Amino acid sequence: MGKIAKSLATFAICAVVAAIFTSPASAQQVNSRLYEVTKSGKLRVCQYPLYYSISFRNPASGEIEGIDADLAKELAKELGVELNIVESSFGTFIADLQANKCDIGMFGIGATMKRGEAVAFTQPYLISGVYAVTREGSPVTSWGDIDQPGRRVAVSLGSYIEPFMRDYLKQAELVVVAPPATREAELVANRVDVIMTDFPTAVKVTDEFDWARSIEPDQKLLLTPYTYVVPHGDQIWLNHIDLFISTIKRDGRLAAYAEKNKLGPIVAP
Numbered sequence: 001m002g003k004i005a006k007s008l009a010t011f012a013i014c015a016v017v018a019a020i021f022t023s024p025a026s027a028q029q030v031n032s033r034l035y036e037v038t039k040s041g042k043l044r045v046c047q048y049p050l051y052y053s054i055s056f057r058n059p060a061s062g063e064i065e066g067i068d069a070d071l072a073k074e075l076a077k078e079l080g081v082e083l084n085i086v087e088s089s090f091g092t093f094i095a096d097l098q099a100n101k102c103d104i105g106m107f108g109i110g111a112t113m114k115r116g117e118a119v120a121f122t123q124p125y126l127i128s129g130v131y132a133v134t135r136e137g138s139p140v141t142s143w144g145d146i147d148q149p150g151r152r153v154a155v156s157l158g159s160y161i162e163p164f165m166r167d168y169l170k171q172a173e174l175v176v177v178a179p180p181a182t183r184e185a186e187l188v189a190n191r192v193d194v195i196m197t198d199f200p201t202a203v204k205v206t207d208e209f210d211w212a213r214s215i216e217p218d219q220k221l222l223l224t225p226y227t228y229v230v231p232h233g234d235q236i237w238l239n240h241i242d243l244f245i246s247t248i249k250r251d252g253r254l255a256a257y258a259e260k261n262k263l264g265p266i267v268a269p
Helices: 003-027 033-040 067-079 093-098 159-170 185-188 199-207 235-251 253-260
Strands: 042-047 055-057 082-088 104-110 118-123 126-129 128-135 152-156 173-177 194-198 212-215 222-233
Touching: 033 042, 033 235, 042 067, 042 093, 055 104, 055 118, 055 212, 067 082, 067 104, 067 235, 093 104, 093 222, 126 194, 126 199, 128 185, 128 199, 152 159, 152 185, 159 173, 159 194, 173 185, 185 194, 199 212, 222 235, 235 253
Parallel strands: 042 082, 042 104, 152 173, 152 194
Antiparallel strands: 104 222, 118 222, 126 222, 128 194, 128 212
16 A cells, blocks of 8 residues: 555544544534524634745735635635634644634644544645755754754644654654744754654745755655544534535646645645
């Protein structure tokens, strides 16, 4: 079985977990966020505004840019409603959804078993593995240089990469960075030697900053489907978002926005 096939198999397991939570509720469901959104005329989308290529706030314009900034606009257009962005993060999006602060999370959220206990995943639209980014002149020049004594390795708080790196690293020190601080700022300030990230951030950081160097592992690590998330128990809303993803895959919008944001290589089949 290939790496992508394994990732989709893992996603299928997560979907089963989600189904366990959503199926009983859907059998009796009367209300749905789909109706609430169309009635109110507003779609509240949770996004993490520090996620390069996905949902990153441009410091010059103040606008959130990236594939999910584009696709959130497309979803609002399909629904015929106004788009409202609710700032969130990987450490808070589950609580934000459960507190009804937003109707959907749209910022490249990795589908994991743990998260599946709290939220329902859509079908995947991207698939990424783990990459490293370091700075020019760093002692880290290859993947084998990362897990060494004295190395400081940064991850974002609440990201799916955080628990993986806790288990993966045996000698290096793991540094967990919480917003508003960023891994990139820690790397620039020489407080860490390397940051662990995904394909979108690795591409964007190395494209924008001369000091950045990306390192790919010898073998793909932690290939993870990226999805949108909605609260458990709303099968109607989940089905509608799945239909939206199927539609943009079929009509080419997903591919077009992925290419615009240099994410073409990780579009999910």
